[in-house]
Amino acid sequence: MVCREFGFWAPEDFHAMDGIYELRSYQLHPGKLLEWGQHWKKGVEARRQYTTPIGAWFSQLGPLHCVHHLWYYKNLQERQMSRERAWESEAWAKAVKLTVPLLTHLDAAILRRIG
Template identity: 30%
Template sequence: WQCQELQKYEIIAEVFNRHNQPRAWISTGPQQQHGTFYEFRTYYIQPHLNAAFLKLTTEKIHLRTAHSELIGYWSVEYGGLNQVFHIWKYDSYAQRASVRAALAQDPNWIEQYISKAMPMLSSQDNEVTYLVPWSKVQKPPKDGGVFELATFQMKSGGPAVWGKTFQAAVGTHTGSGYAHAVGVFHSEFGLLNQVHVLWWYESADQRAATRHTSHEDARVVAAVRESAAYLLSQKSKLMFPCAFSPIK
C-alpha cells in the first residue's frame, strides 16, 4: 500500500512539474504591443509571362492600393527566378478580412486586374509576420539601389530565445555602416521560427564589397558567431523595387 501511495504522489509531482516549468522554448517571445502585422506575399510567375505580369501590375496596382497600404513591391533577380515579392500592412486581422471582402466585390479590381493576372501565375505564397520588438520599418536613405531579403530559420522559441543575439548581429552591421536595415520581421503564420531581414544596398556590387569587408570585421564575426548558435538554415534573395513600390 505504501509503495502504491508513493508511486501515486510521484506521478502527481511529475505532472505538476511538467505543467509549471518555464515555457520559453515554445513561446513566440515578447508579444506585440499592438495589432499591426505585415503580410509577405510571393507570386511565382510563368516564365514566358513575367514581363506581361509586371506591365499589368504597374498599370493597375492603384486598384489594389486603394484598399490597403502597400509597403513595398519587388521583382526577384537572384535567389529565385520569375518571382515578385510584396509586403502589405494591416492594423488587425479584422481589417485584412474587410479588405479581402471589399476586393471580392470590386468589379474594377476583378475585371481589370485579377482575372488577367491569376492565369499568369503558377503559384502563390503568403506569410504573416510581425516586426521584432526592437525594429521598425525604415525607408532607405535614398531611392534606387537593391534590396536583399535574408531569411533565417531559427531554433524554436522566437525572439525570447534568439532575440538578443540576433539583434546584436544586425546591430553590428547597421552600426558600422555596412548595410541599412529596412525592417526585421518574425513569422506568425507560415513556416514558424523564421526571421527576415530586409536590407538595402546602393547596388549589387556595393553589397558584395561590403560583405567582403564586414566578414573581416572582428565585431561582426563575433556577433554573427553567437547568433549562429540559434540558426538552423538561411537563404536570401536579391530584389529590385518596382517603379510603383513605396519603398524603393
C-alpha cells in the same frame, strides 16, 4: 504567413529606392527566437555603419520559427564591399558565430524595384 516586426530593428523611413534589396530568411530551431534576437540585435548595431537595414520580422502565424530581414544596397558591388567590411567588426563576427547554430535553414534573394 503573418509576421511581426522586431522591436530592436526600428524600420527606416522606407520609400522604394533604385538599387537592390537583399531579403534573408532564416528558419530557426523551435524555441530559439529570443536567443537569436538577443545576439542579432548586437550584430545589427555593428552592421548599420556599413549598410542600410530596412526591417526585420518574425513569423507569428503560418510557418513558425521564421525570421526575415531586408537590407538595401545601391548595387551588387556595394553589397559585396559592405559585407566584407562588416566582417572586420568583432561585434558582427560574434553575432554571426552565436546565431548560426540556432538555424536550420537559410534563404537569400536579391530583389529589385519594378516600375
